[in-house]
Amino acid sequence: MIGTSAAEYYFIRLCIVGLHYLAPLALCYCALNILLHGLQVAIYRVPLVIECVAVAEALFFLCVYLPYKSYLQREAVHPTPPTREERQELFQLCNENIENPREYLQKWFLGADLKDIKRENVKEFFLWAFFNRGGPPGDDDEELEEYVSAMETLLGEPIEAGRGKAKCLRLTLDEVKMLHRSLIWYLCVGFVDFLAYIALLYHGFHFHRTSLSRFFTLFPFRWQSLFSTYRSPAKHTMYWHRPHTSPTKLPMLFIHGIGIGYYPYTNFLSELNSTAGIESSDPNDQVGIIAIEIMPVAFRITHHALGREELCAEIDQIIHEHFGPDQKFILASHSYGTVISTHLLKTPKIAKRIGPMVLVDPVSMLLHLPDVAYHFTRRQPKHANEHQLYYFASMDMGVSHTLSRHFFWNENVLWKKDLEGRKVTASLSGKDLIVDTLAVGRYLSDQPKSTTIPYRDNPEMASTQDADENSTVRLRTNENSTHVDTNDEEWQSRPWKGTGIEVLWFKDLDHAQVFDSKICRRRLIDVIRAYSESG
Known part of the structure; x- marks a missing residue:
């Protein structure tokens, strides 16, 4: 970024x-x-x-x-909605983890004034969020009323009856928004992919292609796959593999985020088996790596994103091929890859083999908050990084279709209770333009809730003379006073111990920038190596 x-x-x-x-x-x-x-x-x-x-x-x-x-505008095939008990539990989890109810509601309604968000509008939003559908409330009206009443309690004020002019963000029901990409762009994507191919081959990785009969199902074409002698056991999923030879260390499964593929991660992957910048040649020190490729979010024209069960089944085939049926492994992922990590963690057959986890820029944590959906799909870009995200990622055909027709938040959300009993490290960036990392960091670190208002998203705060455009303040409010805290909090500087749920905080980095800096990459690699050695 x-x-x-x-x-x-x-x-x-x-x-x-x-x-x-x-x-x-x-x-x-x-x-x-x-x-x-x-x-x-x-x-x-x-x-x-x-x-x-x-x-x-x-x-x-x-x-x-x-x-x-x-x-690509065809309607999404939504999963079976949760049962009423599951919905109530999910709703309760959401309500317990909302720092600013007014901002929460307004952002889901694309910045609308609260007076324009009325009872029927909120029901429409909840119908999508918890029932996986649109249309009239029907037989679910009584349950929806319970949720609206709970939201009123959270807001501390009643929600007016009727329907206002506000429109909510319903990602899997709204239009699939996309922008054209030129052939020149796809040539650039193919060239960068080839550079990544050469770099990973040089560092001992083997590219595992799918059947040659699927060669024309991916554009730009991957000509290098014609020369690969390694074949993926899965039908759709290609990946990179570096053999695991250490008898004492855990191997690693890595899943990338939305972007141009593995080019931004080549240094990170190659340095995992190096010490002081020198790649080890000792077989006892070689940690095996499987790096899964998710082509629908890699700026390609290809098949639609696989469903949760199908993708997990294909990844399970790949894990079994290289790690065997019982070998534990480290699960590391970045951004969108943390969503797939959530699916793997909720698949019992795979979950029992997952050891320590490293989640970099996790978009799956507190996914009920509007930040990820709003910032990625609806925010009008102003700054350079926002324009880069908007045009090259958000408006890509494959990415947009994946998020608009195959991204079901209540399947993808990862709660702290899902991580109980595991060693987990979340890497968070202080200037992340997608994730509310302060909220996620506080949640993972068991900090009390407070109100988060970024200057750039709040017109009243934006007018403050001494406000830095990219800074964030936290407001704690009660009936009588309001005061401002800086965003330097105790949990951000806690030493890493390798036990329980921990946070690595990179105060001055944006989304994905942790992979650009050798010093920052080293912190991630040190965590993974420690996990690998300790099991």
Whole structure:
């Protein structure tokens, strides 16, 4: 993730304009060419390469993007809703972990004024959140009334009857929002993927492809897969594997986040078996690594995201292939990968083999809060890092479809109770532009709740003269007073001990930046190596 400087802002905006408007320019050029030259259109009047690019981009937009965009708008197939008892337990967990009820409700309603959020609006939101559906309340109205009454208690004020003009964020029911990607962009993705391929091969990893009959189901095409002699036991899931030779250490399963694939993680993965920057050649020191590839969120055009059970079954096949049926392993994941970690943790057959866990920028923690969904899918970008996230990630066809049609929050949320009895380290970044890391850090560290109001998301606070645009303050309120605390809290500087649930706090980093700095990567690697040695 890039920073927020003026130079980075202009750079990222220039990249977006160049990539996004290439297709409209190509369409205009081709249309004008046909209009002016008719049947002689095949006789090029500019360098041939320009004509080829223009025609290719125009055809790609008309014949691939537009039909595919329409195809991806199909309704989500929601999972079976929880039982009433499960819903009530889930609702209670949510209510117990809301720091600012007003902000919580307003953000789920896309910044609407509270007077525009009325009783029927809240029911509509709860119907999606806890019943996995839209439509009228029907027979569920009585239960919905209970939840609305509980929300009134949390707010400390009544919710007006009727329906207001506010619209809530219902990710799996709303339109799949996406923006066109040029062929040039996909060529860039393919090139970066090839660089990652070369780097991982160099560091002893083996690429395991799927069947060659699936070669054309992934674009940009992975030509390197034609030369790989290693075959994945799973139908859809490709991965990287480094053999485990240490008889005393635990191997590791790693799952990446939304992005361009494994290129941003190559240094991290290669350094896991190095000491003082020197890669160990001692077989007794070699920790095995399986790095799963999730192609629907890796900026590719490919099959839709697999369902929870299907993906877990495929990962189980891969684990069994390399680690055997009984070998415990470390489960490490980043961002969206923490959602898949949640699924693995809730799959008994796999959970019993999961040892210590490392969750980097975990989006699955406190997923009932609106921050992840709102910041990733609905926030209008202002800063350089927000533009990078919005255009290159949020509006990617595969990513958007995955989040809008295959991301069911009540399946993906990870609670502290799910981690009981385990060694878990969560790596959090103080300037994360997606996750409310202060809330997550306090939750994992058993800190009392307080109200979090980021300056950038609160107009009243934004007007404060001495407020840094990217800073965050915490407000503790009671009937008589309001005072401001800094965001330096005791849990952020606790020494890491390797027991229970712990937090690594990187105060000045943004989402995913922990992998960019060698010093920060080293902290993660030290944790993983300690877990590997202790079991």
